[in-house]
Amino acid sequence: MSTMAQRDWKYALAPVWPHFTELQISRGKGSFLFDREGNPYLDFTSGIGVTNTGHCHPRIVQAIQAQAEKLLHGQATILYHEPMQELVKELRTVIPDPLDCFFLTNSGSEAVESALKLARHATGRTNVTCFQGGYHGRTIGAMSVTTAKTVYRLHYQPLMPGVAVAPYPRRKEDVPYCLEELERLLVTQTAPSETAAMIVEPILGEGGYIVPPAGFLPELRRICDEHGILLILDEIQSGFGRTGQFFAFEHEPMIPDICIMAKGLASGLPLSGIAAPREVMERWVTGSHGGTYGGNPLACAAAAETIRVLKEESLPERAATLGKELIASLNRCKDSGEIHEVRGRGLMVGCEFRDTRQKPDRDRAAKVRLACLQQGLILLTCGTYDHVIRWIPPLTVSQSELSQALTVFESALMDVDPS
Ligand SMILES: Cc1ncc(COP(=O)(O)O)c(C=O)c1O
Structure with missing residues (x-):
């Protein structure tokens, strides 16, 4: 007789796959993913840099x-x-x-x-x-x-x-x-x-x-x-x-x-x-x-x-322009003492977190990422110590989506105290 856990379909998926979210997604459009209840999530992972043209470009x-x-x-x-x-x-x-x-x-x-x-x-x-x-x-x-x-x-x-x-x-x-x-x-x-x-x-x-x-x-x-x-x-x-x-x-x-x-x-x-x-x-x-x-x-x-x-759609050019704006905005967060370094090129941008002893701060990067997720923004981390939040939105991302994501990120930074 199988247990409840074993009857769950998730049990049939190999645990070697880590899961950065528990989202169950039904569809995607442009910069957004939608779960089964229709809730929107701003996808700034592009499925790890895949959907450069946005989800389901017509x-x-x-x-x-x-x-x-x-x-x-x-x-x-x-x-x-x-x-x-x-x-x-x-x-x-x-x-x-x-x-x-x-x-x-x-x-x-x-x-x-x-x-x-x-x-x-x-x-x-x-x-x-x-x-x-x-x-x-x-x-x-x-x-x-x-x-x-x-x-x-x-x-x-x-x-x-x-x-x-x-x-x-x-x-x-x-x-x-x-x-x-x-x-x-x-x-x-x-x-x-x-x-x-x-x-x-x-x-x-x-x-x-x-x-x-x-x-x-x-x-x-x-x-x-x-x-x-x-x-x-x-x-x-x-x-x-x-x-x-x-x-x-x-x-x-x-x-x-x-x-x-x-x-x-x-x-x-x-x-x-x-x-x-x-x-x-x-x-x-x-x-x-x-x-x-x-x-x-x-x-x-x-x-x-x-x-x-x-x-x-001149998407590489868009990436260049929007990337500069993104880096400038993230640097303003950095200036307020929240982030160790902002770096990148185009829409491939990383925010590195370090603690007060200048050690890679994996914990804070994870907490900020999760706080963003709770507000509907999906971001990923990277780096040897997983201490860098990476910004990798679709190249079709609009100015207002970018601003929306930055607002969420700034509020997440405030919610998560530095370690
Ligand atoms: C630079 C680079 N090379 C190779 C790979 C491996 O690609 P795949 O996961 O499709 O095998 C990745 C995946 O993230 C990558 O970023």
Whole structure:
């Protein structure tokens, strides 16, 4: 005889999933989610940076509905289908040369695995260098280059061998040290002749919304060029307009060898991929990688329309403008002594909490987040110590929704005493 708890449907969900809210959501529209009773919640998580075009953008819903009537599954190694052709054309309009060739997968982690596998084939080398605080996903390869928190690795180790971890700069003064340590890795741990790639987030996401100082990414480009190492940029969270450019690397004068994309790409349908020069992709032995669902027609139709919407509604530009306003408003809260640091780019903004001893204040970040939730604003935390509240609303967010969220946040800050 099963107990009441066991009969509850929640009991049938694996507890490995943490739950940041207990909300039971029936539908979403724009910046809002609605629960079963119709109560609205301002969603400033965008489902972890996915719904950049807002929930259920009418044009994207329409594109999915139209495609659903035509073809649901079109296996990429058996046939070519129209939505993939459309998507590739659209991607070519937003990703700079020489990144002109694409491989499509379903999740961010899967795209990271693909990038790592491509790098091995393209260079004939095995090792990878990643950066402290980086997050690249949960599959074994992706996990091996993830150092944002030990919880992602605990009891899964040993992971993929051949990974070296370099420091990631937070401030301008850190850059020389970080570059020196990176160069040191190449003479102490992983010789360039064995190093296939460096993988890096252009802005640390799960690691705490840390924007590296200007010039750091171009220096990585220079070091990779010097040693024939491929530079992989993980744009999974920072891409598709989020930071005020289509891709965060466009804030710097550099282009990666492999660009990884997911999340905002298809407005919620599971789609991810990598972009690289055709000449690099040609070194990936045909048939040595693939998958059943990668480049699904529904997901490709959603992604092609997402890119058109992002361009036609000038959403990256909106992210740049609104992000500046958001940072200025949050800095006013900071000035009143409530927040340690406000940082970010576009609508990828973090508020870091520290206690009176300047230690990361996870407790306060959690309490503020919950106080916001009680007032109908959904926010997430990030950072190694979960002490950063991240602001990652849809790029379609209106001025009044932004003001509404700021009012809730300010009142939550007042309600939750500093520790
Ligand atoms: C920068 C980055 N890389 C990789 C991933 C993994 O993507 P997924 O959860 O779709 O596997 C994430 C997810 O949060 C991410 O933010």
